[in-house]
Amino acid sequence: MPYQVTVQPSGHQFTVNDDETILEAALREGFSLPYGCRNGACGACKGKVLSGQIDYGVHSANALKEEEKTQGRALFCRAKPLSDMIIEAKEIGAAKDIMVKTLPCRVEKLEKRADDVMRVLIKLPANERLQFLAGQYIDFQLKDGKTRSYSLANPPHDDALLELHIRHVPGGLFSDQVFTTLKERDILRLKGPLGSFFIREDSDKPMIFIAGGTGFAPIKGMLEHAFAEHTDRELVLYWGVRSRKDLYMVELPQQWLAERPNFSFIPVLSDPQPDDQWQGRTGYVHEAVLADFPDLSGYQVYACGAPVMVDNARDSFVKTRQLPEDEFFADAFVYAADTETAVAQ
The missing domain is CATH 2.40.30.10 (Translation factors)
Structure with a gap:
């Protein structure tokens, strides 16, 4: 049977039909809750259940841990109500x-x-x-x-x-x-x-962008938009790939580096090859951020790449670098032979 969902703090209400997830019903009604993958892999749609019963649906254990369920968290892209509900979620007004x-x-x-x-x-x-x-x-x-x-x-x-x-x-x-x-x-x-992966322009906080592989794609668009808007916010790009050849458009951030005084670029190779003659940073890309920033409490972070990279970045930044959880924005890429995609869809 259909159930009514109320979103706090906005107070918006919508009805979820039998065959719908909470996110699907919200989008159908024109309310843009945060989401990325819509298949329970990235965690971008995570919110809190304030009251009511819920079917959590099939999802990645990394995207929603058991301890988070006990805290009332759910992935609204997979969850279906089993009663009328009140949930807490930050609506994305700009996309609506x-x-x-x-x-x-x-x-x-x-x-x-x-x-x-x-x-x-x-x-x-x-x-x-x-x-x-x-x-x-x-x-x-x-x-x-x-x-x-x-x-x-x-x-x-x-x-x-x-x-x-x-x-x-x-x-x-x-x-x-x-x-x-x-x-x-x-x-x-x-x-x-x-998707809800875009720059939150109602903030003046400096921004750190973390791209894994072709996760550079949306971040490229975000940075070029910020440049066109003449933002004076600090912009820092970390691009993590396996070897030098995987920096497939490296000339572009190098050009930005020469032209934009508020922009920094740190490429990171996880598996540099001998022919690369690499003198730059190595290891996992999120670890480079950890090494450079002892305190992220005053930053926003935008991350795009493999789910493991996104998960590790989110967990370590929030737990060890004081990044506010609601200042971490992400799109997780999932690659598989029969489900390949460039966002976690």
Whole structure:
């Protein structure tokens, strides 16, 4: 049976139908709760149950730990109510007013940036534009009814073409196509914008961006948006990859470094090769942040990459560096042969 959910502190109310999660019902009613993956992997939709009964649904144990359940936490992308409920969640007002569209699009350019990374530029019909916030993503709607999600790498002000960075996952339903049979001028279908990974512009706190691999894509769009807005907030980018060749667009942050006095760039290699002759930082990217910042209480952190990187960053920053939990914003990428995606969708 349908149940009513009340969101605090806003007081907004909506009805959740039998076949819906709390997040699905909220989005249907036009209330934008935070979310990233919508499959229980990233933890971006985590909120608190103040009253009522809940079915937690299937989710990653890392995204919602048992101790968090005892504290009343739940992942609203997976949870379904078993009674009327009151929940606590911070609504995203900026995204609420953006219309989600389903549109045809054309592949304008395919540019191989690394052995396993393709930069894809897509063009919408002449009379269409996709309004979005820097950092959001789109879904490609495939012929079999499945979807594949990819973060937008361009900022909203530069929207003549939509830019995606697609990593090749061997056996991947869509990425195999991108690296083998997809051609310029091919027609695809997308839905977007989606997601709550974007800069919170109601703050003046300095921002630390952590990208893992192609997690650079949405962060690129966010930084280019911040530059266009002439922000004077401190902007620090950590980009973690395996070896030097995986810094597939390193010339761009190096250019920003030369042009932007409020921008810093720290590349980090986890497995540098002898041929790399690497003299820079090594190890896990979140550990580089820990080494550089003994106190994060006055910062915002935006992280995008593999779930383990996002989880480790969130846990260590909050527990050991005094980062307020609500100042950590993330999108977690999940890569698997049959479920590849560039956000955790």
